[in-house]
Amino acid sequence: MNEASPTVGQLLAAAGIDPFEARLLLAHALGLTRVQLITRSHEQPAAGQVQAVRDLFARRRAGEPVAYLLGHREFHGLLLRVTPDVLIPRPETELLVDLASERIGNQAWRVLDLGTGSGAIAIALAHLHPAAQVFAVDLSAPALAIARENAVANGVKVEFAEGSWYGPLAGMQFDIIVSNPPYICAGDPHLAQGDLRFEPVQALTDQADGLDALRMIVSGAPAHLAPGGYLLMEHGYDQAGAVRALLAHAGFGNVESWRDLAGIERVSGGRLNTRP
Numbered sequence: 001m002n003e004a005s006p007t008v009g010q011l012l013a014a015a016g017i018d019p020f021e022a023r024l025l026l027a028h029a030l031g032l033t034r035v036q037l038i039t040r041s042h043e044q045p046a047a048g049q050v051q052a053v054r055d056l057f058a059r060r061r062a063g064e065p066v067a068y069l070l071g072h073r074e075f076h077g078l079l080l081r082v083t084p085d086v087l088i089p090r091p092e093t094e095l096l097v098d099l100a101s102e103r104i105g106n107q108a109w110r111v112l113d114l115g116t117g118s119g120a121i122a123i124a125l126a127h128l129h130p131a132a133q134v135f136a137v138d139l140s141a142p143a144l145a146i147a148r149e150n151a152v153a154n155g156v157k158v159e160f161a162e163g164s165w166y167g168p169l170a171g172m173q174f175d176i177i178v179s180n181p182p183y184i185c186a187g188d189p190h191l192a193q194g195d196l197r198f199e200p201v202q203a204l205t206d207q208a209d210g211l212d213a214l215r216m217i218v219s220g221a222p223a224h225l226a227p228g229g230y231l232l233m234e235h236g237y238d239q240a241g242a243v244r245a246l247l248a249h250a251g252f253g254n255v256e257s258w259r260d261l262a263g264i265e266r267v268s269g270g271r272l273n274t275r276p
Contacts, residue, residue, distance in 0.1 A: 008032075009041035011053050017060045025060060028070050029053045065195040076124040080150045085142035087203040088195060089120040092260040093180050096234050096267050097124045099258060100178050103230050104129050109175035111135065112224070114165055114217055117203055119147030119158065121178055126156035135159045137168060140202070165213075166220045173226050180234040181213035182206050210236055211246075218246045225272045232269035240265035 006014070008030065015022035027034055029052045030045055045053070056069050067073040067088045072081050075089035076097050082088055100121075104111065108131040113122035116136035126134040136158050138144050144160050151158045161168040184205040190196055196204060206212035214233060221231045231252065235243050240257040247255045252270030260266035 005044045005047065005050060007042050007044050008037060011045070011050065012037065012041075015057045017057060021060060021066050022057065024066060025056045025069060026053055029056055063194070063197060065198055067195075068198060073118075075120045076127075078120075078124060078127060078150075078154050080118050080120055080123070081146055081153070082118055083142075083146060084198060085140065085200060086118040086146050087180075087199055089118060092262070092264075092266050093121065093234055094124075095258060095260050096178055096180060096232055097121055097128075099232055099267055099269070100125055100176055100230075101128050103176055104132055106131070107175070108132060110173070110226075112137070112169070112174040112177045114177065114179040115139075115181045115203070115213070116147050116160070117143050117180075119150045119160075121180060122147070122158045123151050123154055123156055125178070126151070126158050127154060130156075133159070135161065135169075135172075135174070137161050137163055137165065139164050140200070143200075143203075165216055166224055169224060173224055174229060175226050176230040176232070177217070177221055177225060178232045179217050181217060183210050183214060183234070183236045183239060185210035185236075210239065211242055214239070214243055215246060218243075218250050218252075222251060222272060227272065229272050230269060231272070232267055234267050237264045237266075240268050243268040244270075 012022055012026055023034055023037055027037055030049055065088055067082050068084055072079055073089050076094050111125055111132050111134045113136040116122050116138045122134050122136035141162055144162055148160055182203055182205050186205050186207045244255050247270040251273050253273045255270035257265040257268040
């Protein structure tokens with residue numbers, strides 16, 4: 001062993017990034033658990049491993065998301081593969097899953113996830129409700145490949161279709177529709193900051209006012225919802241009022257918004273009125 005090569009502990013100390021993230025990346029590169037990072041801190045990894053670790057640290061210092069560097073992200077207790085072809089699942093989106101799950105209960109509902117990306121929402125709901133029939137749509141073929149892989153890895157059945165919103169669903173109806181569509185306004189400075197710089201732009205912004213995708217989902221929902229069916233959508237921090245107005249105009253009742261753990265109105269939805 002080359003005496004000049006750094007130890008596990010020295011690599012960690014020289015990471016130059018958030019210590020928690022450094023431990024995650026170091027453990028990933030060396031194939032160690034977090035406990036082993038401590039118990040084996042004086043060991044010297046092979047030269048190839050040292051270079052792999054340093055490369056990961058450098059990429060993180062340049063801003064590349066940890067989820068992409070690790071190749072996975074946990075969502076609603078499930079481990080999902082993620083690549084730059086898909087949006088990184090975020091904790092606030094778990095609110096959408098929880099709200100949908102409350103409504104599905106033990107019923108063998110037909111569930112639709114629009115703009116599925118990594119498949120996070122559809123897979124979580126299929127896992128929680130094995131009796132449900134879960135469908136998911138995305139415009140991106142590479143994203144659907146990741147979603148299919150995630151469904152298999154998590155042992156759930158989801159029917160995937162490629163297309164724009166309701167495009168591949170002619171004649172199909174569902175009991176509940178959920179979506180986390182692109183809702184960031186074009187030109188929003190956040191698109192050039194943090195993790196968003198590395199995520200697929202088509203999953204982040206509609207290249208318009210941030211409401212285009214939400215409008216299309218709401219306007220198309222009545223043709224694809226069974227009587228009394230539900231529509232639930234994630235949206236931006238300042239869009240709840242506009243989304244509630246869209247839902248009411250489209251004939252939805254019981255329209256309301258729900259706050260995430262940060263207190264932000266993050267999800268809005270309603271139930272399709274059954275009266276003429």
